[in-house]
Amino acid sequence: MSSQQLLNAINLSEFEKVIILSPHLDDAVYSCGGLLWQLKDSCNVHVITTNSGDPSMPLRQGHIAPAIRRKEDILVMQKIGCQFLHVGFLDAIFRRIDGSLDYIYDNIIGLDKPAAEDQLYQEALATFLKKITHQMGKSLIFSPMAIGGHVDHLITALVSLGLEDGQTTVLFYEDWPYVANNLQQIPKTPLSKYGLELSASYHCTIDPEAKQSLVRMYESQLSTLFESDAVLLKNIYFRKVEDKPVEQFWKLTKKR
Numbered sequence: 131m132s133s134q135q136l137l138n139a140i141n142l143s144e145f146e147k148v149i150i151l152s153p154h155l156d157d158a159v160y161s162c163g164g165l166l167w168q169l170k171d172s173c174n175v176h177v178i179t180t181n182s183g184d185p186s187m188p189l190r191q192g193h194i195a196p197a198i199r200r201k202e203d204i205l206v207m208q209k210i211g212c213q214f215l216h217v218g219f220l221d222a223i224f225r226r227i228d229g230s231l232d233y234i235y236d237n238i239i240g241l242d243k244p245a246a247e248d249q250l251y252q253e254a255l256a257t258f259l260k261k262i263t264h265q266m267g268k269s270l271i272f273s274p275m276a277i278g279g280h281v282d283h284l285i286t287a288l289v290s291l292g293l294e295d296g297q298t299t300v301l302f303y304e305d306w307p308y309v310a311n312n313l314q315q316i317p318k319t320p321l322s323k324y325g326l327e328l329s330a331s332y333h334c335t336i337d338p339e340a341k342q343s344l345v346r347m348y349e350s351q352l353s354t355l356f357e358s359d360a361v362l363l364k365n366i367y368f369r370k371v372e373d374k375p376v377e378q379f380w381k382l383t384k385k386r
């Protein structure tokens with residue numbers, strides 16, 4: 131499938147709001163940081179980070195406190211000149227079975243459907259996002275497409291599909307850095323299980339150094355995700371069009 135330059139194919143200024151949905155406090159920049167850098171200081175661009183709330187104490191062992199991650203994200207959003215919203219839903223790793231102290235998930239990656247115990251969260255997210263998009267005019271939403279199968283990304287993608295209507299257009303971004311190691315999931319994305327297929331492709335040529343510097347501002351995540359700066363750069367260059375690094379976006383439609 132041939133890919134079009136996103137900013138040539140779609141005039142973002144025609145939308146009252148352009149929203150990048152970010153399950154966690156880094157996803158929007160990890161996957162769309164090059165695009166966000168090009169749109170720097172655009173007043174209609176908003177990043178909504180949904181799963182950035184504080185869990186009850188004690189914090190699950192081995193995880194960074196959301197407060198630390200929110201501070202990192204605020205600095206990045208200020209650097210990009212982007213409007214942002216931190217929403218208080220919990221990260222999947224902190225969500226518990228309703229009425230119990232047990233966590234819903236031991237493993238949150240590589241899933242192709244959410245746990246039944248997570249239905250309440252999925253409904254709450256849908257209600258929240260519908261309310262937000264209902265208040266807007268014509269809007270363009272960028273959602274993760276759940277490459278890598280992180281359950282929060284998957285739920286966001288499923289909810290985003292339900293937001294599409296005459297006023298709201300949804301495009302899907304490739305979940306980075308998962309996608310760099312899971313390219314074989316395209317075109318068979320985790321969403322193909324839901325009767326969807328890729329129907330159009332767009333890309334945005336990025337400034338790799340600018341993206342690298344934004345990614346490095348999420349200090350708490352660096353050592354877990356990237357063994358070294360060289361690995362980080364290799365991940366930024368994983369996808370190229372005409373030998374230039376790009377971020378790729380997809381339209382998904384129901385299989386006929």
Ligand SMILES: [Zn+2]
Pocket residue numbers: 153154157280283
């Ligand atoms: Zn994430």
